[in-house]
Structure formats: structure tokens, C-alpha cells
Amino acid sequence: MSSKPTRQAMPEHDAVEGSAENAEQALTPGAVLDHGRYRLLAKVGSDPRCDAELWRAKDGVLGRDVALTILTGDRSDSQSASSARRTLERAMHASTFNHVGVARVLDVVTPAPGDPDGVLGVVIAEWTHGTDLLDLVSEGPLPPGTAARLLQPLAAAVEAAHHAGLVLGADHPQRIRVTPEGEVRMAFPGPLSAASSTDDVRGLGAALYLLLTGRWALDGAPEGLALAPTGPDGTIVAPRTLRPTVPLELSTVALRALGSQDGNGTTGGVRTGAAVLRVLEQHATFDGPTSVVQQPPTSGDTHEVWSTQDPKPDKVKRKKLAISVGALAVATLLVIGWIAANLIGIFAGGDQAEGPSKTLGEPDQQARPVPVQVTGGTPIIKEQTPDSPDKIPNLYDGDPSTSWATDSYNDQFGSGFKSGTGTLLTLQRPTSVREVVIDSPSAGTVVEVRAANGPNPNVDASPLLGQQTLNAGQTTIPIAQGQPTQNLIVWVKQLAPSGGKYQSRINEITVQGSAS
Structure with a gap:
């Protein structure tokens, strides 16, 4: 052929x-x-x-x-x-x-x-081996992290196809299957004659809604599949309303990708597969990628070909196991070394021990973190314009009564046109940062701290040192030990709800480092 x-x-x-x-x-x-x-x-x-x-x-x-x-x-x-x-x-x-x-x-x-x-x-x-998308939700909706992980390949395909000027027609549940590797795939191509790229984005929203709630939110649902409920005004009820465990960002992107149900083809602010994919990547979890879709063949299906190979090892679990074994080995060597040193001291030492005495377990004074002065700050963004750039010095002026705030947004970061905002702080000297303390009234704000390699860093390529959801007041972000750095990125990746919109405020940022 x-x-x-x-x-x-x-x-x-x-x-x-x-x-x-x-x-x-x-x-x-x-x-x-x-x-x-x-x-x-x-x-x-x-x-x-x-x-x-x-x-x-x-x-x-x-x-x-x-x-x-x-x-x-x-x-x-x-x-x-x-x-x-x-x-x-x-x-x-x-x-x-x-x-x-x-x-x-x-x-x-x-x-x-x-x-x-x-x-x-x-x-x-x-032919796509695996299982029907509807089979996954036959016994109930999936965990949100699993749903986000499964849908990533289809969202990436929609975005790539639209860049190539193509429409997939990914807006019907029976056209979509899940591979044994745990990836959602468009299995039956052939878009409707009048389908547009908007229909593909709405299809992504409907597929995510289905995995999160077990209900279909578009027309043409297969017989027996429950439909998404609507409110008194006719709008679709948010997944988070049906399942409070669904993260706000996943619920929002599903609803906004679905957009209007009046048939005019508009969407609710999410117009590209990339916008959906960005939120999926933030919430995907990798807890056994094949456990959801690998099933034994049923007696009624005599044509299905099922994989008999052993499941592929989970890379994340293997990495965690390797780290745990390594840490255990280092701890064992330290204990053996300490015992050996004490035995040598007993048999070889005189009546008086040399050097100052120290009780085992006494805290090392030099190990305590010490304040590091922040000497400058500049705005840093991935897209659009910076938020309140003239207020950035308030972050490190030592006065909690002054503050810096983001703009007020209708959409949460990651579900609209902006994925985050932040500042690049310059320290007085290269320092091994131990912790970052943030004083903020905006509870629920999610902040990342990254090490920057220069004055114009790429946020995504900069090493992640720590992440924390802020409480109202002071929040301490422990920092993973690494190479000394003189530039820190404080990146706001999720905003706090504020009067029906989203906005976060930070009064002061304090950096603590290792004593030199």
C-alpha cells in the first residue's frame, strides 16, 4: 500500500x-x-x-x-x-x-x-491498542493528577496540528483511545466538514471534564454517557463544584476551553492547545503510568492484542529509590567513621583531650543561617509586561509597611495569557542560600525560588531551589543546598483570590545564607 x-x-x-x-x-x-x-x-x-x-x-x-x-x-x-x-x-x-x-x-x-x-x-x-476513553471513567472519574498526565499527548498534538494548519476533530469521546503506555490518542481521524481549530480546543476541555467528572460536556455524546450539569443560567457547572478535590487551575482551564455552549464557536479565554497543555504539565502526577490502562482481555473481545511485556520501570520511583539508598549509605559510613574515631581516641589518647570539648549533638553555631543583604532587584517575566516594576525595591527595603503587588487578573496564572511574574534579586555576595522568608498578606500565593546564572536568565532553565504556598504573614521557604549564587529569581506562579479576581501582594523578602 x-x-x-x-x-x-x-x-x-x-x-x-x-x-x-x-x-x-x-x-x-x-x-x-x-x-x-x-x-x-x-x-x-x-x-x-x-x-x-x-x-x-x-x-x-x-x-x-x-x-x-x-x-x-x-x-x-x-x-x-x-x-x-x-x-x-x-x-x-x-x-x-x-x-x-x-x-x-x-x-x-x-x-x-x-x-x-x-x-x-x-x-x-x-490501529491504537489500549482501551476506550469511556472505559477509564466507567467506574468513576480519575485522580486529577492522572487525568492531567493522560491528556498531555493529545493537547500537544492539537497544538502541533494547529501550527501546521490542520484540524484533528478531537471533540468526540469515542474517537479517542488510551494506549497501554498511558497516553490519550486521537485514534479515529477525520474532522467534520465544518470543524475548526476552536472545536479541537473545546474537545480538549470536554475530554478533561470527562476524566475529572465522568461527564461529557459537548453535543453528540454516546448513549448512556452522563452529560455535564448546567446551572440556572445554562452555563456548565465547574468540575471543582462536582469534585472539590479538583485543583482550581484544572477546573478553570476545562471550563474556559469548553467556552460558550450557544454554538457560536467562541471559547472562554482559552483558545490554544498550548494554554491547556501548560496547565496539564503543572498538575500531572506520575504514579504508575500504565496502571490505569493496562487491563486483562475480556472474554467478549477476541481480536484485541494485549501487551505481555513486564511494565516499564517508573523513572521517578527509581530515582527516589537511588537517592534513598545513597543517603542510607552515606549515613552508614558517617556512623562507622564516628565509631572508629572514638575507638582510636580511647586507645591512643592521653588523660587530657586536645582541643575544645564539644558534646555530641550540640548545634554548630556556624551552621545557622545568617541574613544576606539584597542590593538590587529587577522585574522578570516570560510574556506580556512586568507587574508594578517601580515597586520592586519595596521587597527588600527592610520596611514591611511598603509592598509590591501584581496586577489584578481575571484569570489565574496558567489559564489565561500569562504564566507567572516575578523579580530577579541581586545579593551582596555569592552565597549558598539556606532559606527565603516572605512576608505577605496574600494566603494561597504559590512562589518558586530559583538560582539565576546572570542578569537575563531563562526562568524555566534556572535550577529550582524551593517552592511554597504562602500563608498570611511570614512564610519560610527552605532552600535545597547548591552552588553559591548571587542572583535569585522569586517567581509567583499562582495568585491569591482577591475580590472575584486574582492578585498577590508581598511586603518583604529576606534571604538567609550559610555563614562564610
């Missing part, structure tokens, strides 16, 4: 009329398409919005399973034929797009003699 899909347009009327036997033939397991090449194995779902049936089939030429999106309708209906042609053309254009979050389009074919009557065209894609 050619690597490129068949380049032929859908005829307005099929040249070969189906026989009486053909007219009675239905799309059932065992039926064949495209001159007998594709044999239907099992129906996976349907998309009634475009009269599409989703099937798993066997490619008789190459001997592999494939995913078929079969467009059906009346061949004599010009509107149905035109809509099907447009879908096939869009799928054809997507055949050159390769991404882990989308099944690759292998071929696009128009009706052939012998096909069941009513078939207007077929999009053939590689």
Missing part, C-alpha cells in the same frame, strides 16, 4: 449502483470494504454528528489491524456527499502529519463496487 492516501474526489453520484443484495448488506462484523481489502472486525463507536461509524478492521493485504472511520449517508443526497468529500479531503491533508498523540492516516478511499450500500467514504488509520 502506498504511504500516501488515495487521491481521488468523491463523485456526486456513485457510478456503480448497489445491487439488491448490496442494498440489504449492512455494516456488520465480517463485511468487507474497498474491493475486499478491509474486513470489519468490531464496531468501536459512532459519531452521529457526521453519520460516521468507527470500526476496527483487518487489512487483508498487509495483515494488520487498522482503524476505519466510515462515512455513511444517502449517495444521492448532494449535501451528504459534499460533506463527506470535505471530510475525506481534510483527512487526506492530515496524512503527512505525524505525532504520538494522533494515529497516522494510512489511506483515504471512496466507495468501491461491492461496498455496503450507503458508504460515502472511508478514512483508514493505524
